[in-house]
Amino acid sequence: MQRYLISRVIQSIFLLGGVLVVVFFMIRLTGDPASLMVSRNASEEMREAFREKMGFNRPLYVQFSDYLYGVLQGDFGNSLHFKQPAREIILERLPATFQLATIALLGAVIIAVPIGIIGGSNPGSFVDSLGRALGLLGQTIPNFWLALILILVFAVNLRWFPTFGRDSYLSVVLPAIALGLGSMGQLVRLTRSAVLEIRNDDYIRTAKSKGISQLKIGLRHIARNTSLVLISVIGVIYSYLLGGSIYIEIIFSWPGLGSLLEQAIKSRDFPLVMGITITFSFFVIFINLLTDIAYAFIDPRIRYGG
Amino acid sequence: MILQVKDLITRFYSVDGVVYALNGVNFALNAGETLAVVGESGSGKSVTMMSLLGLIPQPPGKIEGGQAFLFENDKPQDLLKLSERQVRRVRGGQIGFIFQDPISSLNPTMTIGKQIAESMIEHLSLSQSDARKRTVDLLKEVGIADADRRFDSYPHEFSGGMRQRVMIAIAVACQPRIVIADEPTTALDVTVQAQIIELIQRLQKQLGIAVIWITHDLAVVASMADRVLVMYGGTVVEDALVEDLFDNPQHPYTIGLLKAIPGATGLGEERLESIEGSPPDLLRELTSCPFAPRCQFVFDQCWAKLPPLISVTKHHRAACFYDVENEIPRKEVEHG
Ligand SMILES: Nc1ncnc2c1ncn2[C@@H]1O[C@H](COP(=O)(O)OP(=O)(O)O)[C@@H](O)[C@H]1O
Ligand code: SF4
Ligand SMILES: [Mg+2]
Numbered sequence: 280m281q282r283y284l285i286s287r288v289i290q291s292i293f294l295l296g297g298v299l300v301v302v303f304f305m306i307r308l309t310g311d312p313a314s315l316m317v318s319r320n321a322s323e324e325m326r327e328a329f330r331e332k333m334g335f336n337r338p339l340y341v342q343f344s345d346y347l348y349g350v351l352q353g354d355f356g357n358s359l360h361f362k363q364p365a366r367e368i369i370l371e372r373l374p375a376t377f378q379l380a381t382i383a384l385l386g387a388v389i390i391a392v393p394i395g396i397i398g399g400s401n402p403g404s405f406v407d408s409l410g411r412a413l414g415l416l417g418q419t420i421p422n423f424w425l426a427l428i429l430i431l432v433f434a435v436n437l438r439w440f441p442t443f444g445r446d447s448y449l450s451v452v453l454p455a456i457a458l459g460l461g462s463m464g465q466l467v468r469l470t471r472s473a474v475l476e477i478r479n480d481d482y483i484r485t486a487k488s489k490g491i492s493q494l495k496i497g498l499r500h501i502a503r504n505t506s507l508v509l510i511s512v513i514g515v516i517y518s519y520l521l522g523g524s525i526y527i528e529i530i531f532s533w534p535g536l537g538s539l540l541e542q543a544i545k546s547r548d549f550p551l552v553m554g555i556t557i558t559f560s561f562f563v564i565f566i567n568l569l570t571d572i573a574y575a576f577i578d579p580r581i582r583y584g585g
Numbered sequence: 586m587i588l589q590v591k592d593l594i595t596r597f598y599s600v601d602g603v604v605y606a607l608n609g610v611n612f613a614l615n616a617g618e619t620l621a622v623v624g625e626s627g628s629g630k631s632v633t634m635m636s637l638l639g640l641i642p643q644p645p646g647k648i649e650g651g652q653a654f655l656f657e658n659d660k661p662q663d664l665l666k667l668s669e670r671q672v673r674r675v676r677g678g679q680i681g682f683i684f685q686d687p688i689s690s691l692n693p694t695m696t697i698g699k700q701i702a703e704s705m706i707e708h709l710s711l712s713q714s715d716a717r718k719r720t721v722d723l724l725k726e727v728g729i730a731d732a733d734r735r736f737d738s739y740p741h742e743f744s745g746g747m748r749q750r751v752m753i754a755i756a757v758a759c760q761p762r763i764v765i766a767d768e769p770t771t772a773l774d775v776t777v778q779a780q781i782i783e784l785i786q787r788l789q790k791q792l793g794i795a796v797i798w799i800t801h802d803l804a805v806v807a808s809m810a811d812r813v814l815v816m817y818g819g820t821v822v823e824d825a826l827v828e829d830l831f832d833n834p835q836h837p838y839t840i841g842l843l844k845a846i847p848g849a850t851g852l853g854e855e856r857l858e859s860i861e862g863s864p865p866d867l868l869r870e871l872t873s874c875p876f877a878p879r880c881q882f883v884f885d886q887c888w889a890k891l892p893p894l895i896s897v898t899k900h901h902r903a904a905c906f907y908d909v910e911n912e913i914p915r916k917e918v919e920h921g
Contacts, residue, residue: 481686481690484635484684485690489707490673490674490707491673492673578693578694580741
């Protein structure tokens with residue numbers, strides 16, 4: 280297992296390095312990053328001054344090692360628009376994005392997993408039908424449309440929740456629902472099908488043949504094997520929610536990284552765009568690593584394997 | 586007699602239609618004996634045994650008729666009428682099960698020790714530590730070296746043969762009166778098969794268990810069974826002492842089976858499927874002899890109804906209207 284973990288960590292580091300390379304060179308593909316960052320009607324002198332200031336005149340490898348060195352110390356350079364270190368702005372916005380994604384995830388898991396387990400254990404029952412309806416609903420309703428409907432009904436008409444911003448603890452409710460509903464649908468379906476499959480596995484029949492009660496079979500045999508399936512998916516869903524929060528943040532003016540990214544793109548604030556992209560990538564890769572580690576701890580085949 | 590099964594009918598309501606898996610299965614089991622069950626795959630061997638303990642998936646499966654009496658001090662108790670709670674006491678407690686595939690039959694995320702101890706704790710109300718002690722002893726008994734350490738191993742750390750030893754330990758953990766072994770060696774290496782058979786036989790003698798042994802291998806039947814059931818199309822077509830079955834088979838299907846073995850001693854690798862024709866279509870209800878389309882002795886009565894088990898001698902019954910030996914129709918004296 281140690282070898283497995285070490286190789287996963289190394290893999291993750293390489294992946295992150297790859298992201299850095301891609302992000303760095305992407306905006307230099309045109310040959311002149313200044314043309315992307317400076318407004319179209321700026322004079323040639325202004326462009327040249329900008330290149331000089333940003334160091335774009337230096338050889339590419341110098342620029343890259345410079346940038347890499349900065350990133351390793353958590354320095355993404357200065358935001359062009361805000362005129363302050365990109366890192367500070369990102370750190371300021373990060374908690375809002377995590378709060379939204381985490382609450383959306385927790386909500387989805389807390390609702391979806393029990394429904395999926397009960398439904399999968401009693402196919403055709405009321406809970407199962409409910410779960411299947413939720414699964415379908417969650418996966419077919421586009422989340423931006425859902426966001427608008429939620430705002431219209433619960434914020435504008437009923438006035439239960441604020442329409443936008445992050446000013447009270449109620450603010451997170453609507454964006455979290457809009458963000459998490461799709462994942463909840465996915466999780467219900469997945470949990471249900473995992474349970475359905477596992478309860479027909481041969482070892483469940485063995486457990487039954489030993490005279491173990493249905494409840495104990497559920498808790499000891501089905502739950503653990505289902506959680507193996509769920510853990511890897513929940514990791515993927517969490518990183519998806521972190522990244523997928525962009526539209527939702529924009530619609531709800533949620534002051535997180537997603538809406539910051541939109542602003543940065545609009546104002547051609549490339550150091551900030553790069554910083555946000557790398558930050559997102561870092562967390563996605565990190566979460567996936569954590570997922571694999573958790574998986575390894577639960578699954579003895581990995582734990583004791585190579 | 587410790588078990589008597591009468592007219593057991595089990596069906597599966599599948600998407601393809603109704604599968605008439607068992608069409609009136611009859612047999613009895615005596616204390617301590619080895620009863621072999623043979624028949625081509627799909628003939629209902631597994632479904633019969635799993636129906637007794639409610640182990641078929643329901644739905645799509647449904648037990649639609651029959652009785653299965655388990656005798657305790659000569660008092661019969663119909664297994665098919667027990668509540669879930671009562672049937673749980675029989676599973677593992679009175680009747681242990683060994684399944685065909687030891688790889689998929691053990692929980693990959695639970696230590697093998699816990700999987701054995703689990704049933705002791707359930708049936709014998711042992712404490713965790715007592716159950717562990719007994720499990721370690723049992724592991725030694727089934728031939729697993731270094732048992733104390735192996736208690737905490739997971740199934741994937743064991744070979745197929747070792748896993749089957751674990752399955753055997755699970756089956757006998759609570760000293761049941763009956764062990765049902767459903768093709769326990771089919772999935773194993775040839776070299777391991779003999780060891781597993783030997784182990785089950787040793788435990789059987791030691792603990793005085795009756796064993797129902799489902800197998801494809803007539804050589805195994807010849808060497809270890811006391812009695813044999815031959816199944817076909819979800820019915821028992823012949824029920825005989827092992828020497829009577831080999832010396833004096835009565836049912837045309839059994840005769841075909843024995844002919845398919847080179848040397849007729851069952852030493853060949855020949856499988857049971859080698860009789861001409863195909864097995865019956867179980868998607869239709871049986872209204873005639875299931876073997877009729879493949880039978881060289883078929884006559885009009887065979888198409889009229891399902892032949893019941895007819896006594897040939899005291900311990901020998903066959904579900905066939907024709908007396909092959911004397912080349913005359915059989916006198917029908919039904920024995921339930
Ligand atoms: N879960 C199921 N759904 C539908 N049909 C089944 C199911 N389980 C068994 N059957 C059918 O019941 C019949 C008997 O199967 P089985 O008892 O497993 O045969 P075998 O004699 O090989 O053990 C087969 O035709 C099989 O297709
Ligand atoms: S009952 Fe008729 S068809 Fe069936 S096995 Fe006997 S002779 Fe053949
Ligand atoms: Mg079978």
